[in-house]
Every structure is written in C-alpha cells, then in structure tokens.
Amino acid sequence: xxxxxxxxxxxxxxDIERILGRAQSFAEISGRTIKKxxxxxxxxxxxxxxxxxxxxSSSFELAAKRLSADLVNVKSAGSAVDKGESLxxxxxxxxxxxxxxIVIRSPHVGAARLVARWTAASVINAxxxxxxxxxxxxxxxxxxxxxxxxxxxxxxxxxxxVLHSRVARSNILAFTRMGCDVTVCGPPTLIPRGVEELGCHxxxxxDGIEKADVIYALRMQNERMTGAFVPSLREYAARFQIDGRRxxxxxxxxxxxxxxxxxxxxxxxxxxxxxxxxxxxxSGVVVRMAVLYELLAGGGDPGDEMSSLPPALVRPxxxx
Amino acid sequence: MxxxxxxxxxxxxxxxxxxxxxxxxxxxxxxxxxxxxxxxGEIAEIGDGLERPDGCEVVEAAGLCALPAFVDPxxxxxxxxxxxxxxxxxxxxxxxAGGFGAILAMPNTDPVVDxxxxxxxxxxxxxxxxxxxxxxxxxxxxxxxxEGLTEMADLADAGAPGFTDDGLPVVSAGVxxxxxxxxxxxxxxxxxxxxxxxxxxxxxxxxxxVSALLGMxxxxxxxxxxxxxxxxxxxxxxxxxxHVQHLSARESVAAVEQAKAEGVxxxxxxxxxxxxxxxxxxxxxxxxxxxxxxxxxxxxxxxALIDGLRSxxxxxxxxxxxxxxxxxxxxxxxxxxxxVTGLETAFAALHTELVLAGVLPLRLVVERMxxxxxxxxxxxxxxxxxxxxxxxLVDLSAAWQVxxxxxxxxxxxxxxxxRTLTGxxxxxxxxxxxxxxxxxxxxxxxx
Numbered sequence: 001x002x003x004x005x006x007x008x009x010x011x012x013x014x015d016i017e018r019i020l021g022r023a024q025s026f027a028e029i030s031g032r033t034i035k036k037x038x039x040x041x042x043x044x045x046x047x048x049x050x051x052x053x054x055x056x057s058s059s060f061e062l063a064a065k066r067l068s069a070d071l072v073n074v075k076s077a078g079s080a081v082d083k084g085e086s087l088x089x090x091x092x093x094x095x096x097x098x099x100x101x102i103v104i105r106s107p108h109v110g111a112a113r114l115v116a117r118w119t120a121a122s123v124i125n126a127x128x129x130x131x132x133x134x135x136x137x138x139x140x141x142x143x144x145x146x147x148x149x150x151x152x153x154x155x156x157x158x159x160x161x162v163l164h165s166r167v168a169r170s171n172i173l174a175f176t177r178m179g180c181d182v183t184v185c186g187p188p189t190l191i192p193r194g195v196e197e198l199g200c201h202x203x204x205x206x207d208g209i210e211k212a213d214v215i216y217a218l219r220m221q222n223e224r225m226t227g228a229f230v231p232s233l234r235e236y237a238a239r240f241q242i243d244g245r246r247x248x249x250x251x252x253x254x255x256x257x258x259x260x261x262x263x264x265x266x267x268x269x270x271x272x273x274x275x276x277x278x279x280x281x282x283s284g285v286v287v288r289m290a291v292l293y294e295l296l297a298g299g300g301d302p303g304d305e306m307s308s309l310p311p312a313l314v315r316p317x318x319x320x
Numbered sequence: 321m322x323x324x325x326x327x328x329x330x331x332x333x334x335x336x337x338x339x340x341x342x343x344x345x346x347x348x349x350x351x352x353x354x355x356x357x358x359x360x361g362e363i364a365e366i367g368d369g370l371e372r373p374d375g376c377e378v379v380e381a382a383g384l385c386a387l388p389a390f391v392d393p394x395x396x397x398x399x400x401x402x403x404x405x406x407x408x409x410x411x412x413x414x415x416x417a418g419g420f421g422a423i424l425a426m427p428n429t430d431p432v433v434d435x436x437x438x439x440x441x442x443x444x445x446x447x448x449x450x451x452x453x454x455x456x457x458x459x460x461x462x463x464x465x466x467e468g469l470t471e472m473a474d475l476a477d478a479g480a481p482g483f484t485d486d487g488l489p490v491v492s493a494g495v496x497x498x499x500x501x502x503x504x505x506x507x508x509x510x511x512x513x514x515x516x517x518x519x520x521x522x523x524x525x526x527x528x529x530v531s532a533l534l535g536m537x538x539x540x541x542x543x544x545x546x547x548x549x550x551x552x553x554x555x556x557x558x559x560x561x562x563h564v565q566h567l568s569a570r571e572s573v574a575a576v577e578q579a580k581a582e583g584v585x586x587x588x589x590x591x592x593x594x595x596x597x598x599x600x601x602x603x604x605x606x607x608x609x610x611x612x613x614x615x616x617x618x619x620x621x622x623x624a625l626i627d628g629l630r631s632x633x634x635x636x637x638x639x640x641x642x643x644x645x646x647x648x649x650x651x652x653x654x655x656x657x658x659x660v661t662g663l664e665t666a667f668a669a670l671h672t673e674l675v676l677a678g679v680l681p682l683r684l685v686v687e688r689m690x691x692x693x694x695x696x697x698x699x700x701x702x703x704x705x706x707x708x709x710x711x712x713l714v715d716l717s718a719a720w721q722v723x724x725x726x727x728x729x730x731x732x733x734x735x736x737x738x739r740t741l742t743g744x745x746x747x748x749x750x751x752x753x754x755x756x757x758x759x760x761x762x763x764x765x766x767x
Contacts, residue, residue, distance in 0.1 A: 108652030130535030197529035
C-alpha cells in the first residue's frame with residue numbers, strides 16, 4: 001500500500017476498490033454497540049487543521065479513535081501557528097512525537113505534499129486549498145455505490161462553484177476514474193478555464209440535467225459574491241438552484257456540506273428520499289477508518305485484531 | 321550609452337594564452353581550433369601556434385570552446401535591502417560562473433533605485449565588489465508607485481543605462497506615455513514588465529488545464545500580451561524605445577512581432593526557464609522552484625518563444641535571476657514568493673534543452689545570449705583582435721548536476737536544481753580581467 005494519501009490522482013482504480021471494500025468491512029463495526037477495534041493501538045495520529053472544519057475533522061477523529069489510535073488535535077487558532085510558526089517548523093515539531101500519521105487540512109494547495117517531505121509519518125490530505133479533498137471523493141464514491149450499485153456508466157452533474165471547490169476537483173478525478181460520465185455546470189465565471197482537460201464536460205445551464213443519474217451540488221460561498229463571480233445570489237439561485245422541479249424522480253442528490261439552504265439547494269430536496277447528504281456524512285467515518293487502516297496497518301495483514309471483521313466486500317449492496 | 325557606465329572592482333588586466341580551444345563567435349564567423357592571446361585585458365592575437373609572451377599565463381584549453389562572454393540585461397542583485405539573498409559580490413560571482421561578462425541589475429530594491437544618489441552609491445559599491453561589469457537600471461516612477469516620473473535625466477547622467485519598474489507593470493498608460501516623451505531628454509531604453517494586474521489578480525501560475533487541475537488561480541497569457549500591445553501602440557505614437565522583459569506567451573511573441581512589423585522601436589527578451597520548462601513541472605512537483613512571474617506556461621507557449629528566438633523577434637536571452645531565501649521558498653506554492661535564480665545555469669540549460677536536443681544551433685543560442693546589452697547600448701562581446709577580452713571557456717560535453725556542488729549565488733532557488741545539464745563554464749574573462757575559474761579547472765602552464 002502507499003504511504004500517503006495526497007491526491008485522488010495518485011490512486012489506481014484498484015486502490016480505490018480496495019479502500020471502498022475495506023470501508024464496507026468497517027461499516028460492520030460502526031453497527032456494533034462498542035464501535036472500537038484495537039487495530040491501531042499504540043499508534044499516534046495527529047489532526048493538523050489550519051482551517052475550520054466540522055465534518056472532516058470530527059470524522060477523522062472518530063475514525064482514529066474507533067481504531068484505538070492515540071489522537072492529537074492541533075488547530076491553527078491558539079497554537080504556535082497562531083504565533084507565526086512556519087508550516088515546516090510546526091511539522092518538524094510534531095514529528096518529534098513520532099506520529100504514525102498526520103492528517104492535514106490547509107488553505108494552501110500542495111500543503112500535504114510538502115508535509116510529506118518533512119516528516120516520516122504517513123500524510124493524509126484532508127483538503128489543500130482549492131486543490132483536492134481525496135477522502136471526500138472516496139466517501140462520495142462509497143455512498144453512491146451503496147445506493148446506486150455500480151458506478152460504471154453513471155451520469156453525474158457537478159453543479160455550482162467548481163472554480164473554488166477542492167471537492168469538485170477530487171470528485172471529477174474519482175468519478176471519471178471509476179467510469180462515470182461527468183459534467184460540470186455553473187456560471188462561466190465559476191468554471192475554471194481548461195477544466196475539460198480533466199475528462200469532464202462543461203455546461204453553463206441546467207439544460208440537459210434531467211439526463212443525469214446523480215446531481216452533485218456544491219456549496220455557493222457567499223464570500224465569492226464580492227469578487228464579481230456572479231452578479232447576485234438571486235440570479236444564481238434562479239438559474240442553478242436544484243429544487244423540486246429540477247430534481248427528477250429517479251435522480252440522486254449529493255452535496256459535501258454545509259448546505260446553503262435556499263441558494264444551491266431548495267429545502268424540499270435536501271430532505272427528500274433522493275438526498276444522500278446525511279449518508280455522505282455517515283460514510284465519512286468508515287471511509288476514513290479504511291484509509292487509516294490501508295496506510296497505517298500495512299494493508300495486507302489485519303492479523304487477529306481484524307479477525308472479527310468480515311472480509312472486504314467489493315460487491316456493492318443492491319440499489320435502493 | 322556605452323559600456324563605460326558598467327562598473328567592476330579593480331582586477332589585474334588579463335594576460336593569457338588560451339591554447340587549443342575551439343574559438344566560436346557567431347558575429348565574426350569564427351569557428352575553429354586556434355590559440356587566443358589576451359594582453360593587458362585585450363584580445364591581442366588569434367592564430368595557430370602563438371608564442372607565450374613573458375609573464376603570460378597559459379591556459380591549456382584543448383577540448384574546450386571559447387565563446388564571447390554572455391550579457392544579461394535582467395538580474396536582481398537584491399542590493400540594497402536584501403543582502404541576505406544576494407549582494408553585488410555574490411551576484412556578480414554567480415554571473416561570472418555562468419559565463420557572463422556583463423549584467424544589468426534591476427531597481428526594485430529596498431529602497432528603490434529612483435535617485436541619482438542611489439545609483440552613484442551602487443556604482444561605488446560595484447567598483448569595490450563586482451566580479452563582472454554591472455550596470456544599475458533606475459526606476460521609471462518614484463518608488464515604483466506608477467505615479468510620478470523619476471528624475472530620468474539625472475539618473476541617466478549618474479550612469480543608469482535604462483529605466484524599468486520591473487516587478488511591476490506601469491499600469492497607467494498616461495504615465496508610460498510621459499516617460500516615453502521624457503526619454504527624448506534622458507535617453508535610456510524603457511524596459512517593461514508587462515502585466516495587467518486586473519487580469520492576473522491573485523494568480524500564482526499559468527492559467528490553463530494545470531491550474532484548473534491544481535485549483536490554483538491562474539495568470540492568463542493575455543495579461544501580458546494585451547499590455548505589450550498597449551505599450552507598443554504608445555511607443556509608436558511617441559516614437560520611444562521600449563524593451564519587453566521576460567516574454568512568456570505565444571500571444572506576446574505575436575504582439576512583439578506585430579509591433580516590429582509596424583516599425584516600433586521595440587526589443588524583447590526571454591528567459592532560459594521559459595524556453596526550457598512548462599507548467600507541467602508545477603503539476604508534477606508543486607515545487608516553488610518553478611514559481612515565477614511571468615509563470616511557466618504551456619508547451620505551445622514555449623515553442624512560440626523558441627520560434628521567436630530563432631526568428632529574432634525575441635532579441636536576447638535574460639535570466640531574470642531572482643534570488644530568494646530558503647525559508648521564503650519553503651512554503652506552499654501559493655504563498656511562496658515568485659522568482660528563480662538562473663545565472664549559473666543559463667547557458668547549460670539552453671545548450672542541453674535546445675542545442676543538444678537539435679532544436680536550435682549553438683550559433684543562435686550564443687548570439688542571443690551575448691546580445692542582452694545591445695538594447696541598452698552595450699555592444700555584444702566579440703572574439704576579435706583589438707576587442708576587450710570578454711569571453712568564457714566552456715566544456716560543451718561536461719555533464720553536471722545542478723546544485724550538487726552548491727551555488728555561487730547566495731540563494732539556491734534555481735529552477736534547474738537537481739537536473740543534469742551538459743555544458744559547463746570553466747573560466748570567464750570579463751571586462752579584460754579573469755572573473756571566474758572553476759575550482760576543478762586547472763591552469764596548467766603558469767608563467
């Protein structure tokens with residue numbers, strides 16, 4: 001197995017299949033009363049978060065704890081980072097504790113890759129600037145496969161602020177790698193120039209979205225309004241909001257959260273049976289357990305500590 | 321304008337008999353094995369079997385190629401203000417190690433070179449420290465703020481060979497127009513960093529598929545080319561002379577070509593990194609050693625620059641040697657400063673990537689690397705009898721790993737760091753004095 005998880009681009013289809021299969025095994029643990037196995041006992045995981053995060057940070061924390069790892073949470077606010085310590089110095093300081101893994105969230109592209117240069121620990125990219133968020137993409141694949149069955153051939157529309165979205169980038173790579181047909185859609189000012197080179201189609205209106213199997217809405221960030229990216233949230237919502245009229249009966253809806261209700265999604269679709277938004281959050285823990293296991297436990301030798309687990313299920317559950 | 325405005329530290333005039341080198345000078349048409357005698361800092365004789373005069377050092381140079389020394393019109397010496405990154409001594413030492421016989425330093429220092437007294441003080445320091453002749457460009461606008469003109473006439477009198485707000489564009493067309501009008505009084509080419517800040521706002525790399533993949537804000541090619549077109553139009557209107565710095569994009573080459581066709585007095589330079597590298601390096605490594613402004617662009621842009629160099633639309637090569645401290649560069653790509661060093665690798669990079677790859681002939685690369693002073697009135701060095709000795713001895717077949725033995729520059733942020741390049745400068749004679757000898761290069765016959 002690889003030492004780090006820095007980018008979806010680094011993963012083969014087989015790697016992804018293995019992680020999804022492993023996550024399926026861990027889902028069984030999450031169903032138990034005592035949701036804990038001793039797999040990573042004695043190993044240290046450091047969560048180094050330079051940006052605010054609820055879902056990613058807490059699910060990595062839960063994942064590490066369920067695998068019995070020792071966990072240290074470092075946030076930029078209130079730490080030496082706050083006092084101007086450089087990323088390199090922070091990482092070298094933390095590395096002195098001999099961590100097995102460092103999970104890093106940073107506002108800067110490539111931060112995880114830099115950290116991997118400066119530490120002997122395994123490094124997991126929990127979001128680097130607008131670049132990538134690979135575990136989000138993995139949990140999205142996992143969620144979607146549980147619900148839709150096979151991923152191959154699925155038509156997926158990613159709608160919204162693609163320009164500023166690391167989720168969009170990782171998901172374009174992940175979905176296309178698994179054989180999905182991906183279209184990105186949004187105002188032209190929020191679609192990066194050259195994005196079609198990643199293997200997706202580009203649309204500037206929702207015309208044709210009825211043919212999609214999955215609509216993946218992205219968070220519209222209010223701060224983008226000041227940069228003249230779109231004239232107003234009202235016009236954006238009028239043209240790109242997914243509401244009850246636009247979400248067809250057979251279509252699935254996803255969103256990485258947090259949702260701006262009434263902007264990118266209308267309230268009625270968020271809570272509809274077609275929405276996978278809550279399932280995505282649930283998947284976060286088991287997928288991140290699988291990633292930690294793959295990177296830290298050697299991948300191939302679960303030993304007696306894992307013997308109570310079912311074998312990795314590569315086969316998805318039936319379509320709901 | 322003359323090379324008299326370049327300064328260097330006192331050094332004994334060279335007395336050398338370079339024996340058995342391949343003498344190669346595209347301007348004189350020289351190409352063949354011969355001896356070259358330097359006496360009192362001048363090329364005294366070229367021929368076969370030259371006798372060694374008394375007191376003359378013999379350089380056994382069989383297997384080496386003697387080229388006219390290169391001239392770099394675009395170097396950041398970081399003096400005054402950031403001598404931790406580079407100073408006049410270290411920067412000119414790096415230049416000499418790269419085979420350069422003269423360089424021009426940019427004025428975007430701290431303080432900015434915008435007064436005659438600063439030019440004079442820098443020239444004085446160069447007369448104490450510089451290993452190769454160096455000239456100090458002055459700013460176009462006071463403090464490089466893009467507003468009031470500097471005292472261009474006084475600056476020219478103090479020895480500034482030209483004017484530039486390099487690092488920043490002259491955003492106001494009106495200010496540039498006034499500078500070009502004033503040029504009739506002051507002389508001195510106006511060199512331009514071409515960038516429309518509104519188009520490149522927030523950008524850290526070339527805008528294209530790679531920036532889309534990496535999620536980094538892009539600097540579009542048109543940020544450069546639209547400003548070139550604007551400034552060429554102003555120069556044509558005012559009859560002024562402009563020099564476009566560090567060309568990076570196909571559209572920019574086209575804009576310069578069109579301006580030249582229309583009779584604008586315009587020259588242009590391109591850097592070895594833009595001629596040899598693309599934004600794929602950023603994709604591959606995310607290494608801040610590939611972060612510069614203008615950014616590394618696409619393969620198509622690179623090919624356009626090579627074509628421009630070949631056709632002469634791009635007049636010369638300039639390194640834009642921009643030293644930065646290790647701490648500053650050891651940051652995430654988006655927050656690291658822009659700029660890379662290049663004096664020590666310029667020839668080797670172009671020789672490896674363009675000459676040995678069969679893209680351009682050696683003749684053309686040498687011609688463009690020696691032409692950098694011409695827009696500023698500094699003639700290109702020549703290997704001919706009676707000329708001042710400005711030459712370098714190069715082993716064209718020597719492969720070396722960049723950075724392996726450190727750098728002469730005080731900074732190590734070289735875009736070619738770690739690469740194996742072929743072509744190594746062994747010795748440089750600049751302004752009639754020996755400026756550099758490679759440590760491993762033994763002088764075999766000393767009188």
